[in-house]
Amino acid sequence: MKRYWRSIVLAGFIIATFSTYYIHSALAMGGLPNFVISHKSGSEKEIEGVKIWGYYQGGETEGSIMIDKNGSEHVKFHSYLDMITDNHFPKVIQQLQKDYRGFMRDKQEGGGKFFEDDEIVAYADVLMDFHYTVGNYSFTFDIDILDKKTKKQTKFSSKVPQEQDYQFMYPEAVQVTEDNIIKIVTRNMVRQDHEPHVNSNSSEENHIYTFDLEKQSLIDDEVVEANDFVADIDPEDDRYNIHTYSVLTLNSIGPEEYIVFDISIEEIEDYNIEEIEDMQHHMQPQFYESYLSVYHFPTGEQRVIDLPEEISEDFRPAYFHDSVIYFENYGEDRYEVVLYDFIQEEIIGQQTFAMEPMGDYWPDFRFNKDKFYMLSPISTESAEATLQVIDLKTGETLYEGVIEKENGAIEDDYRLELHFQELPE
């Protein structure tokens, strides 16, 4: 044994040093206090599914924690395995991956769009291949449908009609109607034949492509209705930029009868084609006008929405669901939400939420179909952080709680930065 002392000392040194380091690391990371959401008013059912991420700094300790109605948990350093198993897809997509593992392969890039109802799961994407000889992309629809009951998968592809007219396109939504019709909503950037004089020039269109699932063929290509002014603009006219996109639905990938589009036009006011080369940097586009257009999936009908005067141009459409559009407006010290039903043609809810900053930090807030969630950005030993759940239509506070150390312990200085990680759908 004496002869081997060098190897024994080296092996012992390695084991002792690494063990000490990793044990010390584990102990240091375990030193974060526990936090709870203390109930002040309302029903605790309202915070089921609410997860709050916090970054704690206090004394010699700091680290990340996750808080929910059951308490808090220390978020430790991510190992490779944590990074691999952490799924950053929305919960609804994670559920699809769990329930239909085979179908969901080859669909993990996040570019395509999903649809799900009681009978089917549908997926649609636009594949783009760049052709160097023509200097443009070719576009192909890639559609995959899974029948939940029979487990039968139907997959087909179809060239995009008039693809040479477009510079870029991607899917924004997919809906399958009862009569085996799939409609894919895309946003297309129109290709211009000449080099635009203004670098920021763009002309966009939203299209609705209709496919017959039984025949596996394209049967219609509709462009979202323009108002008269937009319809008269020549795509080659670079005095105007047209931006259009579909407003996000609060229904995630479920069935929607309607879809709403936000179309805005910008104008280059001081457009002067003779001075273009010198003056390009002065030709900043200015907002000209915007409007909303609604499309009805089952019938294909579409119309421009006439908004009431109370919904000024300061309000922007954040989401829609069913026939209700949720408009939002950020004021200096407030956040306003207006719910407008475009079928009833009336405002069905309007709330203003006071926003008080804590230093440079503003409250975190989100909303879903009928509730508004607000969270203070910071908690310290002298400043309370509150969590509120408010009914969007009535303004009633459904729940109020305070984020604080467990057992109300008041100790040394600390600071906890907070924001929402997850909310109920």
Next chain:
Amino acid sequence: MKNYLKLVHFEFNRFFKIYISLIGITMIVQLLGSYVVPKKYLDHAQEMMVNQSLTASQYVEQWGGISMFDLTQSVWFMGPIALCIVAIFFYIFLIWYRDWFGKNTFIYRLLTLPTNRLNLYLSKATTILMMTLGLTALQLMILPISRRIFEGTVPADFIFSLSLQEIVGSFNYLTIFFPNSVIDFTIHYGLGLLAVFIIFTAILLERSYGSRGIILGVLYCVCALGILLLPVIITAMREKLFLYPIEYFFLEVFLSLGILVLSIWLSHFLLKKKITV
């Protein structure tokens, strides 16, 4: 097993003098740097404070404070680490070639030992692993001492204090040697050991087949790397992720173990049947 351990000790002894020198250089340079780097900062701070009539906090506001990052990112720290990496890398080759090209053709004696020839291969790999782990453990030991010297050289007003875990755990080269978790530790050092096995197999191919062996050795390394990267290459070509991330992980683990077993088997075969002295 006994013969294997004796061979490990023997291989370690052969490199011991150079190893002690590497330890000495690392300790001296890094501990010296733990004084020099903050001293240089302090000299500059004192000069500026006198010239511009600044207080310490005003200086820090204008010029920034100092932390252990400034030391670990300096050549005083990274230089010895780089030297050790290069020394170990060259010894991965020398540990074999010295047996052929030393004063005596020592490999002849090794090959005639009454032990399984695979023990030669495994003992050399174990020695490389132990020496690497020894140097990284040394670095872990030096860091808190460096921090003491560092914080003793500069007044606290100028220091942005970091814990040992923060010094190591932030996004810099030290996390390669001291990963945050045991799983990551196994992955980092496991991949390192796999690379050593692949290089050893390439060396034995060269020693077995002469000039053709060089080509075979290089081809073996390229093919091993290609097999490990195959899932990534196929995914990039298809532009679609067919497997889920956890499946990719297990596939890579499976491929790595496969390459490991193949390297050991091939090396054993070459040592038994093909090696020439």
